[in-house]
Amino acid sequence: MIEIEKMGKPAVPIVSGRFEDDAIASSKTFGMPDLQFVIVPRIYRNLADDLCISQTEDAIDDLIGCLTSDGSNSASNPQQEDTIRFEGDDRYDAVLKMNAEFLRRDWSDALPLFPPT
Incomplete structure (x- = not known):
């Protein structure tokens, strides 16, 4: 489109x-x-x-x-974050929270995801 x-x-x-x-x-x-x-x-x-x-x-x-319309009522959201930050008690906890959020948003196929190093 x-x-x-x-x-x-x-x-x-x-x-x-x-x-x-x-x-x-x-x-x-x-x-x-x-x-x-x-x-x-x-x-x-x-x-x-x-x-x-x-x-x-x-x-x-x-x-x-x-x-x-002239496009002034577009669906994009200017307040939406471009970067998502995950925090936890330690790195492992942060990765678990990231995986849970990706699953919730349907961004993952349930295989484990690891942040870039």
Whole structure:
């Protein structure tokens, strides 16, 4: 979507709710921090056709609003931290907290993560 926007063609991604943080991070990473997107409650994969249709129909007004607005109500959050710091009683505790937070945000596949040294 970002590449489409960079070509001057309006595009608004539909993002499943629990992937909102990923969408914000990706838009920043790919140089478009103000990319607007619409959030739907459920993940489309493995969703029944009628539920896909109904949640998309429910989002149509938001999609049109994003496409016809000047972008001032973008979904990016200027107060969101760019760096996340994990602290604990010791380094091991901090790493455990980091892994727990990554799992909570769905940023991990449950394999252990280790911070760079």
